[in-house]
Every structure is written in structure tokens, then in C-alpha cells.
Amino acid sequence: MSPLSPEQVTRIAQEHGSQPTCSACSPYASPGWESFPGTETDEALQPLGALWLPGDEEPTLEEVRSPGVDAWSPLAPISLAHHPANRCEVWACRACGKPFLRYTEYGGYYEDRRIRELDPRRLSSQP
Ligand SMILES: [Zn+2]
Numbered sequence: 001m002s003p004l005s006p007e008q009v010t011r012i013a014q015e016h017g018s019q020p021t022c023s024a025c026s027p028y029a030s031p032g033w034e035s036f037p038g039t040e041t042d043e044a045l046q047p048l049g050a051l052w053l054p055g056d057e058e059p060t061l062e063e064v065r066s067p068g069v070d071a072w073s074p075l076a077p078i079s080l081a082h083h084p085a086n087r088c089e090v091w092a093c094r095a096c097g098k099p100f101l102r103y104t105e106y107g108g109y110y111e112d113r114r115i116r117e118l119d120p121r122r123l124s125s126q127p
Contacts, residue, residue: 001047001049001053001089002049002050003049003050003051003053003056004048004049004050004051004090006051006080006081009051009080009118010080010120010123012048012090012092012118013099013118013119013120013123014120015097016092016096016097016098016099017098017099017118017119017120018119018120018121019096019097019098021093021096021117022095022096022098023095024044024093024095024096025044025045025093025095025096025098025100027039027040027044028040028044028045028093028100028115028117030116030117031074031117031119031122032072032073032074032075032076032116033071033072033076033084033103033114033116034114034115034116035112035113035114035115036102036113036115042091044093044094044095045091045092045093045094045100046091046092046094047089047090047091048090048091048099049089049090050088050089050090051080051085051086051087051088051089051090052086052087052088059083059086059087060081060082060083061083062082062083063082063083063084064077064079064082064124071084072114075122077122077123078101078116078118078119078122078123078124079123079124080123080124084103084105085101085103087103088101088102088103089101089102089103090102098117099117099118100115100116100117100118101115101116101117101118102114102115103115
């Protein structure tokens with residue numbers, strides 16, 4: 001996994017993020033954070049890089065919230081400098097290039113894998 005800067009991720013979002021899912025990536029369609037579909041492998045996707053790599057300094061847990069909007073809501077802004085986007089990997093559909101953010105939440109006894117479309121309209125411009 002190679003490192004991606006917020007600027008690079010913004011560019012990926014602007015280039016391919018607005019297009020609809022194709023038949024290959026439609027199982028992952030998720031305007032808000034969804035648990036990764038357990039019935040699907042991720043073979044249709046390829047990793048582009050990550051906003052944070054293990055070993056780097058721990059990124060902030062601060063979040064950017066709109067009042068009344070849950071962090072996992074489709075309406076939640078994507079702020080690349082804040083949690084959870086700052087710990088995300090960026091993957092793209094092998095067929096059409098549509099980009100997705102992937103986030104893994106590690107609990108004591110579970111691992112929650114989530115995925116969200118990298119939609120440029122949700123990107124927050126806050127640094
Ligand atoms: Zn696709």
C-alpha cells in the first residue's frame with residue numbers, strides 16, 4: 001500500500017468519483033459508510049493507496065460533523081484530514097475506476113470493515 005496525500009485523493013475523487021457504479025462495483029455502492037458486504041470478495045477492486053500507513057504517527061481522532069448528522073451517514077462530509085477518512089485506504093473499481101474509501105475498525109473481538117464511495121460532492125474543503 002503506498003501513501004496518498006489528501007491532495008491526491010481529492011484529485012482521484014474529482015476524476016472518477018461522480019460516475020455511477022458499474023456492474024462490477026455495484027455491490028459496493030454506499031453513499032454512507034456501510035459494512036463491507038460479507039458475501040462479496042474485493043476482487044473487483046484494486047488498492048490505490050492509503051491516507052495512513054501503520055507506523056506513521058497516529059492520526060487525529062477528531063471528526064468534522066454537521067449538526068445532527070451521524071458520522072456514518074450518507075450526508076456526513078468526507079474530511080480527509082479528520083477521522084475516519086484520515087485512516088482510510090483508497091480502492092478503485094478495476095473495471096470503471098470508481099473510487100471507494102475503506103475503513104477498518106478494530107474492536108476487542110471483532111473487525112468491522114466499512115466502505116464508502118469517494119464522492120467529490122461530500123468532500124469537505126476544510127484543511
Ligand atoms: Zn465499476
